[in-house]
Amino acid sequence: MFVVVQGLLFLAVAVLAMVPGPTLFASLAGGLGLVAAGSLLVAASARLLGRALTPNPVPNGAGLVAAGVYRWARHPMYSGLVVICLGVAVGTGAQRSYMAVAALAVFFMVKARFEEHHLLRTYPGYAAYAAVTGRFMPGVGRLR
Secondary structure (H helix, E strand, O other), X not given: OHHHHHHHHHHHHHHHHHOOOOEOOOOHHHHHHHHHHHHHHHHHHHHHXXXXXXXXXXXXXXXXXXXXXXXXXXXXXXXXXHHHHHHHHHHHOEHHXXXXXXXXXXXXXXXXXXXXXXXXXXXXXXHHHHHHOEOOEOOEOOOO
């Protein structure tokens, strides 16, 4: 179910960026920069996860990754995906696309909490890691 909702939210960001309507801040250069930065973060995250990479928020037992970008954020791939989508919204300025990005960010908060419930049960060291590592960005959203 998470994968379906995630896909629909990605589609909403893209489609709503092309639908005529009210606009907010728009910058093609800024949007492209955000898409590039988010893409680099997603690629680095995926490379580090290796066999542990899955669209399913339930760990597959391939191991806990706490190196590279995972030293600073527990869910850098989610952060990168939101940054990519924000880049689409900034590039077009479409107000509805910005709203879809906000919905996507909320969705990833919910998905991350669900995933973390399973990570805590699967990996004994996850609680200590989560206590010092931010959820989506350094220092923000540590588990207590």
